[in-house]
Amino acid sequence: xxxxxxxxxxxxxxxxSLVAGLVIVGGFAFGARNLAEAEGARAAARPxxxxxxxxxxxxxxAAAGVVIGIWFTLEK
Amino acid sequence: xxxxxxxxxVVVTALSFDFTNGFHDxxxxxxxxxxxxxxxxxxxxxxxxxxxxxxxFLSIKVAATIASxxxxxxxxxxxxxxxGLLGGIAWNVLTWYFxxxxxxxxxxxxxxxxxxxxxxxxxxxxxxxxxxxVVIPAVLSPIIAGLVAAIATFVAYRIARPNQVRExxxxxxxxxxxxxxxxxxxxxxxxxxxxxxxxxxxxxADARLDKGSDPPTWVIASCALAIAAGTYLGGWRVIRxxxxxxxxxxxxxxxxxxxxxxxxxxxxxxxxxPLSTTHITAxxxxxxxxxxxxxxxxxxxxxxxxxxxxxxxxxxAVAAGIxxxxxxxxxxxxxxxxxxxxxxxxxxxxxxxxxxxGAHNINDEAVDxxxxxxxxxxxxxxxxxGSVT
Numbered sequence: 001x002x003x004x005x006x007x008x009x010x011x012x013x014x015x016x017s018l019v020a021g022l023v024i025v026g027g028f029a030f031g032a033r034n035l036a037e038a039e040g041a042r043a044a045a046r047p048x049x050x051x052x053x054x055x056x057x058x059x060x061x062a063a064a065g066v067v068i069g070i071w072f073t074l075e076k
Numbered sequence: 077x078x079x080x081x082x083x084x085x086v087v088v089t090a091l092s093f094d095f096t097n098g099f100h101d102x103x104x105x106x107x108x109x110x111x112x113x114x115x116x117x118x119x120x121x122x123x124x125x126x127x128x129x130x131x132x133f134l135s136i137k138v139a140a141t142i143a144s145x146x147x148x149x150x151x152x153x154x155x156x157x158x159x160g161l162l163g164g165i166a167w168n169v170l171t172w173y174f175x176x177x178x179x180x181x182x183x184x185x186x187x188x189x190x191x192x193x194x195x196x197x198x199x200x201x202x203x204x205x206x207x208x209x210v211v212i213p214a215v216l217s218p219i220i221a222g223l224v225a226a227i228a229t230f231v232a233y234r235i236a237r238p239n240q241v242r243e244x245x246x247x248x249x250x251x252x253x254x255x256x257x258x259x260x261x262x263x264x265x266x267x268x269x270x271x272x273x274x275x276x277x278x279x280x281a282d283a284r285l286d287k288g289s290d291p292p293t294w295v296i297a298s299c300a301l302a303i304a305a306g307t308y309l310g311g312w313r314v315i316r317x318x319x320x321x322x323x324x325x326x327x328x329x330x331x332x333x334x335x336x337x338x339x340x341x342x343x344x345x346x347x348x349x350p351l352s353t354t355h356i357t358a359x360x361x362x363x364x365x366x367x368x369x370x371x372x373x374x375x376x377x378x379x380x381x382x383x384x385x386x387x388x389x390x391x392x393a394v395a396a397g398i399x400x401x402x403x404x405x406x407x408x409x410x411x412x413x414x415x416x417x418x419x420x421x422x423x424x425x426x427x428x429x430x431x432x433x434g435a436h437n438i439n440d441e442a443v444d445x446x447x448x449x450x451x452x453x454x455x456x457x458x459x460x461x462g463s464v465t
Contacts, residue, residue: 004208009347010216013340016347017224020339025228025332028251029235029244032328036243062251065335069258072342073265074134 024065031058079282082154082407085414086278089161091302094271096168097180098128098306101267103314104177104337104357105259108330110438111319114249115256117310117435123253124260125308131264132272132300145205146185151196155402156188157278158410159195162417163187163395167387169424175313175321175433176383179352181270183391185210190392191399206388209350214384217340217351218359225336225360229367232328241328248327255334260307262341263353268303272296312433317380318358319438323365323372333357333364355384 031054038051105127106120115123164184171178185206192200236244272291279285285292291299319325325333337353337360344351358380365372402409 003204005212005216006349009349010220013344013347013349013351014220014223016343017220017336017340018227020343021224021228021332021336022231024339025335026231026235028248028331028335029232029328032244032247032251033236033240035247036240039243063254065339066254066258069338069342070261072346073131073258073262075346 020065024062027058027065028062031055031062034058079154082158082410083278083282083284085410086154086158086161087275089158089165089414090271090274090278091298093161093165093168093180093184093274094268094299094302095306096165096172097267097271098125098303099309099311100168100172100178100180100306100314101263101354102307102310103318104353105256105263105334106310107315107318107357108325108333108361109249109252109256110315111325112249112252112327112330113439114252114327114330117312117315117438120256121308121310121435123257125304127257127260128264128268128307129300129304131261131266132268132303133296134261134265135269145209146202147188147192148196148200148202151192151200152188152277152281153195154278154281155410156191156195156399157274157281158414159191159395159398159402160184160187160189161274162398162413163190163391163393165417165421166394167391169421170390171383171387172311172313173424173428174383175317176380177314177318177354177358178380178383178387179214179354180267181352182210182214182384182387184270184274186388186391187395189388190394190396193392194396194399195403210388213349213351214355216349217344217355218362220344220351221337221340221356221359222363222366224340225333225363226367228336229329229332229364232332233368236328241326245327248331251331252327252334255331255338258338259334259341259353259357262338262345264300264303266345266353268299271299271302275299310435312435312438313428316433316438317376318361321373321376322358322361322380323370325361325364326368329364329368329370332367333360336360336363 034051034055038048038055041051042048102121102124106124109115110117110120161184164180164187167183168180189201189206272295275295276285276289276291280287280289337357340356341351341353362372362377398413402413
């Protein structure tokens with residue numbers, strides 16, 4: 001750690017933010033894609049339960065990220 | 077009696093700064109949601125206002141830390157606080173007029189530095205702390221947020237597949253509402269506390285509170301109201317820049333930008349790295365544009381960066397001038413300066429009404445870089461960009 005910049009904290013922020021951003025955004029995008037595909041499959045009368053379940057799981061992961069964010073805010 | 081008048085002036089000025097802080101920073105949370113049509117403009121600013129209000133009550137742990145370590149706290153007096161606040165307000169209003177997102181915290185810190193340097197000498201200003209607490213975070217914020225947002229946006233588009241973006245747009249809009257709400261809540265918690273800290277310091281300096289006291293309930297409530305009211309009125313000019321002029325934002329991109337901004341903001345705060353909310357969100361919007369391989373308006377971004385660089389010295393210069401004018405004139409000169417400041421701010425507002433920007437036309441504006449310099453946009457140049465409300 002120099003007098004001017006805390007490299008360790010900066011590195012942690014970059015790493016954790018990248019992981020959080022990728023997990024939440026990637027998870028949500030995967031959920032959105034599965035939801036769109038499930039709706040398309042339903043219109044074509046194909047089985048949809050697994051796709052809806054997968055979409056729900058992905059959205060739950062993203063929602064968990066938001067809950068952790070609120071927890072961080074409350075903890076400050 | 078004179079001290080009471082000065083204290084009242086400082087409290088009113090602090091609440092005015094809090095108002096401009098909310099007014100100026102609505103864009104941080106809501107610009108992309110408004111631009112993509114995830115939320116109607118009025119609903120967006122109302123939601124942001126409510127969450128800022130709630131956020132202000134969530135924590136008082138970092139109140140009184142503004143300017144801590146930046147200047148020698150023992151020399152800070154009510155006139156210095158007054159001049160510093162006015163310097164911050166002046167810069168906030170000026171950058172709002174030109175639609176430039178800039179850090180309200182840096183404006184306030186610049187104001188306090190300028191006023192302290194004139195009133196108590198430059199030895200009371202701690203240069204190393206300014207570099208480590210203001211300058212370096214100002215450089216790091218947009219870089220980290222931009223990198224995270226660029227990668228997150230790239231991944232979002234790869235996963236959602238370009239040909240399915242139309243089908244997933246509605247879902248991404250819902251996600252945008254959640255991520256923008258989180259940024260609003262965090263903003264209310266962070267930024268309202270600065271003003272709470274300033275007012276509490278003023279009350280302690282005037283012996284109305286004991287040293288080390290927490291902000292009284294009326295201070296917390298009034299700060300929450302001021303930042304929420306400012307947020308609700310919406311700094312539409314800054315929203316237009318962030319939502320339309322930096323890059324054309326789509327809903328997956330807006331979601332990735334806001335989520336990345338929230339992640340960087342909250343993780344940085346938890347790790348004790350004082351990054352600027354404005355710089356983080358602006359960096360995330362630019363990063364999301366790069367991640368989507370969209371056209372980022374680097375000329376606009378360049379102007380924004382110049383404003384970031386100028387923020388500290390400009391606010392410091394205004395505050396130094398006010399501190400110089402009030403140094404020998406006592407409370408009378410402070411009252412005169414306050415009246416003059418109200419007149420100047422009313423003048424800027426009146427000038428802004430010649431080219432009004434609001435909820436009714438926020439999404440009707442063409443990407444016209446000339447308008448950022450305060451020029452009106454020719455009607456022929458107007459085109460709807462991303463207007464889905």
